Amino acid sequence: MYQRVIKRGLDILLCGAAMLIIWPLFLLIAILIKLDSKGPVYFKQKRVGIHKTHFYIYKFRTMRTDTPKDVPTHLLQDPDAFITRMGKFLRKTSLDELPQILHNVLLKGDMTIIGPRPALWNQYDLIEERDKYGANDVKPGISGWAQIHGRDELEIPVKAKLDGYYAQNISFWLDVKCVLGTVSSVLKSEGVVEGGTGAMEAAASKERPKILICTNHSYMLYQFRRELIQKLMETHEVVISMPYVGHEEDFQEMGCKCIETPIDRRGINPVTDLKLIKAYAKMLKEEKPDEVITFSIKPNIYAGFLCGLKKIPYCCNVQGLGTAFQKKGLASFVTLLYKVAFFRVKKVFFENTSNAEEFRKRKIISRDKQVLLKGAGVNLKYYRYCPYTEEDPIRFLFVGRVMKEKGVDELFRASKKLKEIYHDKIEIGMVGFFEDEYKEKVEYLEQEGIIRFYGFQKEVRPFYEKAHCIVLPSYHEGMSNVLLEAASTGRALITTYIPGCKEAVDEGINGYLCKVKSAKSLYRKMHRFIELTKKEREEMGKNGRRKMQAQFDKDKVVEKTVEAILS
Template identity: 45%
Template sequence: MKILVLANFGMGLYNFRKELLEELIKQDHEIYISLPNDEYVSKLEELGCKFINTPVSRRGTNPITDLKLLMKYTTIIRSIKPDLVLTYTIKPNVYGGLACRLANVPYISNITGLGTAVENGGLLQKITLFLYKISLKRAKCVFFQNKENKEMFIKKDIIKGNYKLIPGSGVNLNHYTLLEYPSNHNINFLFISRVMKEKGIDEYLDAAGYIKGKYPNTVFHIVGFCEDSYEGILREMQEKGIIKYHGKQNDVREFHKFSHCIIHPTYYPEGMSNVLLESAACGRPIITTDRAGCREIVDESLNGFKVKQQSSQHLIKTIEKFLKLNHKEKKQLGLEGRKKVEKEFDRRIVVDAYIGEINKALR
């Protein structure tokens, strides 16, 4: 069978869907991937995927650009004639879903997060939810990554057919193995994310400035692509010795090796935080926001701590709470996190759920 996958960037497709693609190729399906060209496309092609270069403005709201994307998807579907289409993230879900409806092709969508357009309310929220309603109407299955997203779509009468809750993208437990917990000489905190406001970087920097002054044996690391507005701030704080900025990295496991705790104070509307799943899999305690997509991964005081969103003071108090733990207690938090992801967030759970729905859709 021909299966077309619509996504918005190669890194996400490779890092979080690779095992599903491998399984589908193993089952002799012909896999086409439609997304913008990036450094991960060659890796996806090595798996056996056939690439179609498709520009996607991930955060843009220009209706002309979005109309062009709909037309592009329509052209691709007419050309390939897929037996099934899989869509991920907002724009492929919406415009890919519409294109599938027009072509009468079965499709399965994954709500990987609602995005700021829905989170912030107003006219843009109404437009986005309306587009979701018409684009998901004939989906063979809609996968949700957290309960709140699912309940909102039900409450707003956006979905009525087949839908399922899955544990985010899951985590590859063979790739993210349990790492030895580091010694207690210097305590290394780690922030892994795009450096942007909604990911909680302001709160992290506030906490780093306060904690570093009070506890000199702490080190605050930042890994991730930096948006222009934060470049100067990071440079200044690094020169003062408050933080260590490592830029964008391809393999974060090297940083988990020396980290004692992951701090993820995001208030971005995520489906399920892959950063937290990977960190827990490596046996690292978690401090994160008490919101959908994050709270599901933390059992309070068992494998980490939850903080109020956009509250630097609560984050500081929670970091101090963590610092007061002895080495054995910190290590135990990480071990409990590993147990939790093994039980609830193994990527095999997600792959199996997809294979089940794909087989039903292709009958």
């Protein structure tokens, strides 16, 4: 009753009364902000609300307009350099928080006077720590128990624990203590440390080591490695070199410096590749990184080779062999390039044992420099378990680029045969881009009712949740993130018995494995899944979730990766 009714009533009563008294102060602060620096009076920022929903918090602007967006202050290399003269006063006195009284508490109701301070939407470390104590399941506040016990001086685990104490002991008298404690802290300016939140030493030193990350795809890097980058940013300045194909703004908002670097991912034009080598050479000279991390073949080879020449420590990620090692002449050439590029490499990360063994067999790299990971891992909190919903029709789902090497030809043949038998009792959905050569075929099959093509989707979780089984008859993978995400969501898998796919499946337990390039084998496994009972299908999905929890937890993968990089 106190949380649902009385607390909200007190918020309205007290904030309404406060606004009648302090509106002249609002006006004065607004005028001073405009006189002090260019930009708006208010600052709007996405934060995490009750049950980890997102909302926008309002503050008086205290920083310059060129400050990286959505970056916790403790992750800025030099926080003081971005704060305006008026901003220093507002932050020291906490007057920058006043707009929350009007906008977030009184009008919108997405905050309360007392509660845990809302985390930034991308403060994954704080959000995850709060999960342990149930602190994400109460409405955030303008001030709170953690705020009056240290504020910016607190380490994240300590702050989360204090927030958890409040969440588990909410009462009128605890709120009164918080209000009185807040008044005392504000008057004394206690706990205000620019660059705090568990990173005071880094803020004091200001000079943090620099890591340069080179990759061929900004979208993929963000999708599968943002947790790794977030972890590295706790101790390092991070610069990312990549083609801009999506999420580059998200990286910038995290606080990363981004350098747009065009890469022809599939081409072998020597002129284009020479330009890339020159771009990397210039970048290494200007950025002077303390360490370099590379992803995918061209960054691995070209940036790796240059790092070796300049004696810059570097680590490389082999995310799959692709077709390069399947053609004899090309395989010999690529082997030579890798040997040259890796001659001084610190560590090479592999996503499956077969790829690692191939590099040892070709004498590219010794075992002591290899680090075997469970792919990029899967974020178990982001890809939460979701029970099956309605049963009819049984939904199969393919997620990925519609191209030959993903086994779509075999999927089309198997789907056509299954549709002839089961008609509307099954649905075969496809999410992703298609190569130009498949445009007509995809359109034809959709018109015939054999498949449903949903196109590219920025958010794929709703499609996993509506599906019963994810199908990926790929020819080769490093470690399929699609399979890990789907299994973490609690969905059965059907995929090929190849490195990078087979690791995600225990045959008959959480899915089925079929022969590569065999439409007949794929058809049989899909047919077998259809014939299962609803309970058996659900149990397969639950088994997949258990497997991900035991073997593919992203937190453990990130921890192992960082340990190897910084060793």
